[in-house]
Amino acid sequence: MDQNTVLEIRDARHPSPWRPGDAWLGGGTYLFSEPQPHLRRLVDLSRTGWTPVRLLADGSTEIAATCTVAQLSRFAKGLTAAAAPLFEQCCRAFLASFKIWNMATVGGNLCNALPAGPMISLTASLDGECLLLAQDGARRRVRVADFVTGAGRKVLAEGELLRSVTLPSGALARRTAFRQASLYGLGRSGALVIGTRDPVDGSFAVTVTAATVRPVRLWFPLPPAAGALRAAVDAAVADDEWYDDIHGLPQWRRHMTLRFAEEIRQELEGTAR
Template sequence: MDLNTVVTVVDARRRETWQPGDAWLGGGTYLFSEPQPHLRRLVDLSRTGWDALDLRDDGSLEIAATCTIAQLYRFGRTLQAQAAPLFAQCCRAFLASFKIWNMATVGGNLCNGLPAGPMISLTAALDGECLLQAQDGSRRRVKVTDFITGAGRKDLGPGELLRSVTLPGRALGCRTAFRQASLYGLGRSGALVIGALDPVDGSMALTITASTVRPFRLWFPLPPRAAELRDAIEAAVDDDDWFDDIHGLPEWRRHMGFRLAEEIRRELTRGDAR
């Protein structure tokens, strides 16, 4: 779609004073998908030269905001880590064409803040931390679960940039389980739940997304019993936190959230029905 209110596109490598009507341009798959009458200028990130993926000596993984879904998918297929299958599972949750995969970015998916954003699901489930950079060059870090504050809402100040997301090596070493549900065969995720079992201390994390307005990551020092898991979800997720749109009523999303969470608990505890 043509954005006929945009009058200029500037290179993000240049120092420009942030103005009302500015927007960061990564892959542009959202920006150019619908009218953006409030925009006047795009700040293009495509020539920043950031490494898409950086697997560090300590085992952690830094994913640049400009990393495309295609790049992340290919990387996940070669990653030697227990959690590697989760990369492909979340990439496929886009249900998008190869053209979108080659343009859409991890950072764009997070900054849209949509409940069904599968990069939110992936990075929240693996205890990801966002690196944010302000216009004055100062930086701060915030957990993905705190970065997304609601449906379409995120913890970003005017002109602040999501530079990257870092996944700790400890999380990449976890055994994971993935469940997704939609009202339609090729529809947007109505519920997406991910479990992660830490082989070091036996702790378990369960992350609920798509069915809720923001990601909820629950941590247990040991895998919970069925009743304990249900109680923890009920305590963490309020009635108003279950999302409501054309892709699913809150009651259905709540039901699927509990159902998929229990399936994951059973898978990660090898069918123990405690």
């Protein structure tokens, strides 16, 4: 879609004072999907040259905000780690064309903060941490689970940039289980639940997305009993935090979440045994 209010596109490599009507431009799949009448200037990140995905010296994994879905998928295909299949499962949860895969970015998916954002699901479930850069050069780090605060809401300040998401050392070694439900065969996720099991200490975590307005991550030192897990989900998600739109009623989303959480608990507990 043409954005006829945009007067200028600026290269992000050349700093300039942030002003009203500015927006960061990553892949542009959202910015150009619907009218953005408030925009006057786009700050283009496409030529920053950031490495899409890299393994750091401390064993952690850094995913640049400009990493595309296609690049992340290719990276995961070269992994032999236990969590490798989860990357492809979340990439496929986009149900997007090859054009979107090659343009849509991890950072854009997080910053849109949509409940069904599968890059939110992936990085929140693996304890991802966002690196945020302010206009004055200040840096801060925020857990992905805390970065998104509601449907379309995130903790970014005006002009602040999501630079990357870092997955901690050991995250890729976890066993994972993935469940997703949509009302339609090729529909947006109505409930997406991911479970992880740490092979070192046996800890168990469940991350709920798509069904809720924000990512909800529950951690247990060991897999809980079925009743305890159900109670923990209900305690963590307030009644008004179950998402409600044409892709699913709150009651159905809660039902599918609880069902998937229990399936995942059984699967990962059985894997450990």
